[in-house]
Amino acid sequence: MAYRSYILVCGGTACESSKANAIYESLLNEVDGQGLSEEVQVIKTGCFGFCEQGPIVKILPEDSFYVQVTPSDAKELVEEHIVKGREVKRLLYDKEGSKKHAKVEDIKFYQKQFRIVLRNCGFIDPENVDEYIAREGYSALEKVLFEMSGDEVIQELRTAGLRGRGGAGFPTWMKWNFTKQVKDADQKYIVCNADEGDPGAYMDRSTLEGDPHSVLEAMTIAGKTVGANQGYIYIRAEYPLAIHRLEVAMAQARDYGLLGKNILDSGFDFDIEIRLGAGAFVCGEETALLASIEGERGMPVPRPPFPAVKGLWGKPTVINNVETWANIPVIIMKGGDWFSQIGTHDSSGTKVFALTGKIRNSGLVEVPMGTTLREIIYDIGGGIANDKKFKAVQTGGPSGGVITEEFLDTPIDFGSLQKLGSMMGSGGMIVMDEDDCIVDVTKFYLEFSVEESCGKCAPCRIGGRSLMNILDKITKGNGTIEDIEQMKEIGHAMKQASLCALGQTAPNPILSTVKHFEAEYLAHINDKTCPAGKCKSLITYNILPDLCIGCTACARKCPTAAITGERRQVHVIDQAACIKCGACFETCKFGAIEIR
Amino acid sequence: MAAGNNENAFSRELISFIEAWRNKPGNLIMVLHRVQEEFGYVSRESADTVAYMLDIPLAKIYGVLSFYHFFKTTKPGDHNIQVCLGTACYLKGGDMLVEELGNLLGIGVNEVTEDGKFSIEGVRCVGCCGLAPVLTVGKEVFGKVTKDQLPGIIAQFS
Numbered sequence: 001m002a003y004r005s006y007i008l009v010c011g012g013t014a015c016e017s018s019k020a021n022a023i024y025e026s027l028l029n030e031v032d033g034q035g036l037s038e039e040v041q042v043i044k045t046g047c048f049g050f051c052e053q054g055p056i057v058k059i060l061p062e063d064s065f066y067v068q069v070t071p072s073d074a075k076e077l078v079e080e081h082i083v084k085g086r087e088v089k090r091l092l093y094d095k096e097g098s099k100k101h102a103k104v105e106d107i108k109f110y111q112k113q114f115r116i117v118l119r120n121c122g123f124i125d126p127e128n129v130d131e132y133i134a135r136e137g138y139s140a141l142e143k144v145l146f147e148m149s150g151d152e153v154i155q156e157l158r159t160a161g162l163r164g165r166g167g168a169g170f171p172t173w174m175k176w177n178f179t180k181q182v183k184d185a186d187q188k189y190i191v192c193n194a195d196e197g198d199p200g201a202y203m204d205r206s207t208l209e210g211d212p213h214s215v216l217e218a219m220t221i222a223g224k225t226v227g228a229n230q231g232y233i234y235i236r237a238e239y240p241l242a243i244h245r246l247e248v249a250m251a252q253a254r255d256y257g258l259l260g261k262n263i264l265d266s267g268f269d270f271d272i273e274i275r276l277g278a279g280a281f282v283c284g285e286e287t288a289l290l291a292s293i294e295g296e297r298g299m300p301v302p303r304p305p306f307p308a309v310k311g312l313w314g315k316p317t318v319i320n321n322v323e324t325w326a327n328i329p330v331i332i333m334k335g336g337d338w339f340s341q342i343g344t345h346d347s348s349g350t351k352v353f354a355l356t357g358k359i360r361n362s363g364l365v366e367v368p369m370g371t372t373l374r375e376i377i378y379d380i381g382g383g384i385a386n387d388k389k390f391k392a393v394q395t396g397g398p399s400g401g402v403i404t405e406e407f408l409d410t411p412i413d414f415g416s417l418q419k420l421g422s423m424m425g426s427g428g429m430i431v432m433d434e435d436d437c438i439v440d441v442t443k444f445y446l447e448f449s450v451e452e453s454c455g456k457c458a459p460c461r462i463g464g465r466s467l468m469n470i471l472d473k474i475t476k477g478n479g480t481i482e483d484i485e486q487m488k489e490i491g492h493a494m495k496q497a498s499l500c501a502l503g504q505t506a507p508n509p510i511l512s513t514v515k516h517f518e519a520e521y522l523a524h525i526n527d528k529t530c531p532a533g534k535c536k537s538l539i540t541y542n543i544l545p546d547l548c549i550g551c552t553a554c555a556r557k558c559p560t561a562a563i564t565g566e567r568r569q570v571h572v573i574d575q576a577a578c579i580k581c582g583a584c585f586e587t588c589k590f591g592a593i594e595i596r
Numbered sequence: 597m598a599a600g601n602n603e604n605a606f607s608r609e610l611i612s613f614i615e616a617w618r619n620k621p622g623n624l625i626m627v628l629h630r631v632q633e634e635f636g637y638v639s640r641e642s643a644d645t646v647a648y649m650l651d652i653p654l655a656k657i658y659g660v661l662s663f664y665h666f667f668k669t670t671k672p673g674d675h676n677i678q679v680c681l682g683t684a685c686y687l688k689g690g691d692m693l694v695e696e697l698g699n700l701l702g703i704g705v706n707e708v709t710e711d712g713k714f715s716i717e718g719v720r721c722v723g724c725c726g727l728a729p730v731l732t733v734g735k736e737v738f739g740k741v742t743k744d745q746l747p748g749i750i751a752q753f754s
Contacts, residue, residue: 013722013723013724013737014723014725014726014727014739016737017724017730017732017736017737017739018727051725051726051727052726054726054727197720198721199681199682199683199684199686199720199721200684200721200725201721202723202724202725237666238666238720238722239723275622275625275626276625276626276629277664277666278625278628278629278664278665278666279664279665279666279667279720280663280665281720292625293622294622295621295622295624295625295626295660296622296660297660298663298664313621354725356683356684356725356726356728357683357684357687358687358688362684362728363726394683397683428683430683430684430687432687436687441683441686444683445683454663559699581692581695582692583743586743
């Protein structure tokens, strides 16, 4: 049955935490109260991606885009928009104040985006399989079951040129083909890597929350192609909503005969189980992930043999990450040729990025490969927040590096990012401004890798710790000029000698920042200053006598009573008592506190 | 509860969960998750019970427990305050929230207040980077948190 209007409420984690659930309930009540339940459908959908402006409500067919909605707005939305047909201008997204950005297509955030992976996020109710089917869902599976041979599927992926979206960019068709070619295995497995451990990245979580069936369908397609009957989804326990939606989706797919025994009467059996991760970054590495599914400590083992030949419980196993899986059904339906036209020669298709940090519009964006960083940061992201100056953008998380202003016009794909000393990684894209200290951020990433090192191989375990000690020294003002050379030396050794990608890439943040921001390191080492004013040992807070009016606000805030001064008199900070917490700096309304 | 007032006794649901998983390969992590869901942590007694029920050496169970950050072996506070220390939150001052919470509650990270009410934990990205800096208390998520809001947030749960 068709409805006259559809109200879509974002049900992603970020919006849910801003009371999207209550908004959904209130809208349902209002629609019901107006006696419109037969005409208007309220749907909780997946992430719209525009997290900065959440919670988001979209009303179709007008395509009105409402932002920062609260539960108390529900009444007005229903009474005005639905009943009277007048848009609620006050809630429409609009940056310039002209109230003209009513429709999604007018919003700059979406204009340069091209959605393949996120095709259904924000359009369908992820907990209703019928809506997925209505948007061509499971047609690709049907095609693979009844019309295509396994070799044809692999050929299609080869034509498409799809490369793994987990970070390394290995051609997907090759992985599948290796597993398919193993003839003497009594069992093969399909695994989905949903252990999104990269801090500052949430592409996979949003995909699973917004469109879980696309991953289930793709895994089943892989099962049929390579001859596997069992799949596992390895997902972080920290993603309860995604886990719930996967469970719902799996139950519905089984009900419809799309999963389980004798799928669509084809005689093919395939089922999927969920296995929870437990907060170990290294488990994103495929051999460590498999060990974890087996219930062991997640420690990597040397490759070869590759999991494609000898994986889970020693059987041939195809492992792809969530985003890679979500591409598969589209490639099957639209063809590898179509897909290969999108993006660049080196990397076809699109990439989803989690655009965060000091950016005006944080959110989830999907762009064709080959889009430049400048387009993503300025056109889609709206530039740097609070009119600060751009400093660098970090891609690839703890395994990646920084990219500076002069390289912002590079079209991004797997190859170009690597050339710049960074990497695609899983898709975290973190923008830094002039207030961020590059040494401090590098230390943050390294701390992460050191803590997450499984400790099995010495280069990663000892090298990481040594690098950490040097960085700590530098941020405390005890660095020497030899430290830079030594960090490079240790870094290169780790890259060559570590067992798995975690150790091989852990020095990347250092190597890349030393290259692009040597001056900032030298300021810490030679001048004992932190230009960004972040490293506590290297800064002092001072009160500028000309600007201080003696309002006493800072003195009252100071936790150690280090600030003294009479009312209406210039105040002074006792440097010996100051713990550099910055409370005075944040409190002063007159800009009278300076960081030196 | 079956075993009198023993606070470590497994509920009937937990026991049947473990029994359902007993013969599945790779069951240990899933079972430990379920135990932690019930008690908030995995105590030595719970680990003993799991070892017995799954016939897995206790040493191996502790090998797994200590490897994965998600598992806790000590009891957290009634309200465990988790501050996100993912990159986006870190850039926007997540570490300062940890420090300030420590000052307000008089405890350090991974410690519990004397009355057992609160504990502080620094966690990896919770995936709401658009709301950075973020902290969570139980199922409630607080976004774009400033230091000034912390006393109010604590008061909500006191």
